[in-house]
Amino acid sequence: MKTILLSTAVLAFSATFALAESHAQTVRLGTEGAYPPYNFLNDDGEVDGYEREIGDELCKRAELTCEWVTNEWDSIIPNLTSGNYDAIIAGMSITAEREEVIDFTQNYIPPASSSYAALSEDADITGGVIAAQTGTIQAGHVAQSGATLLEFATYDDTIAAVTSGEADAVFADKDALIPTVEASSGEMVFTGEDVQLGGGIGIGLRKSDTELKDKFDAAITSMKADGTINAAIVKWFGPDAVVYE
Incomplete structure (x- = not known):
């Protein structure tokens, strides 16, 4: 019992000391x-x-x-x-x-969902060129989907690739795409089905x-x-x- 109590006291002191350090x-x-x-x-x-x-x-x-x-x-x-x-x-x-x-x-x-957005609902998202931000789970998904992956350093660059015609569609978090699509005044639309990725x-x-x-x-x-x-x-x-x- 004494050993248990002593261990508890040491742990309590250690936790208090660690907390004090974290405050600083x-x-x-x-x-x-x-x-x-x-x-x-x-x-x-x-x-x-x-x-x-x-x-x-x-x-x-x-x-x-x-x-x-x-x-x-x-x-x-x-x-x-x-x-x-x-x-x-x-x-x-x-x-x-x-x-x-x-x-x-x-x-x-x-x-949550990842989605495709393009200039047309008929955009080729299975065999076309799809823009995605480099190092994202969306880029990994596109690479395995059969489409041609076009990676960019920033989200804004992926959108620019679609509006300029460099890519057929962009694949990204739907929560990020919603305000982008809404702000495009109809230029961009969602296409294809949503995809669940990650934890x-x-x-x-x-x-x-x-x-x-x-x-x-x-x-x-x-x-x-x-x-x-x-x-x-x-x-x-x-x-x-x-x-x-």
Whole structure:
């Protein structure tokens, strides 16, 4: 019994010391800043969007001091593992391939649809040229679909490839495509069937940062329980977006 009590006391002290350290530590959140409405830079040049709102609230509940860092998508995982920031909050889907390199929290956006958008509903999405952002699960899907994959560094570049005629269609998160299609005044339309990919979107972390992962997981759980996440999803993605039940 004494051994158990002593172990408990040591663990409690260690947890208290670790918590004190985390209060002093600034946690850097890496995002792309170019994937609305998930994340983007507003008119003041600050990170904005659904993930800014969620990330700030997560840090508040986890009692962490956080700052935002922007990074290009194609190097966002390498710059996490090399220590340039401490977590990725950038519309990153949870996949088995990525989990070989980094860890993820539970998802803060449930698994949702990916869709094709084109200048015509008759666009060839099975054998044509399909634009997708490099390093995404959508790009991986296109590569295996039989269509010709045309990869671009940013989401905006994939849209430009369609409107310029360089690509027959774009394949991306439907939540990102909806405002793009709506803003095109009829120039772009959805085509084909929606596709379910990935295990939802989570926070990416280095495999060694287990304490930080636990803190974020606990905060996400509380935000799901009190409806905060669902309210933010509806605010940024509209009333028809997939929410947590």
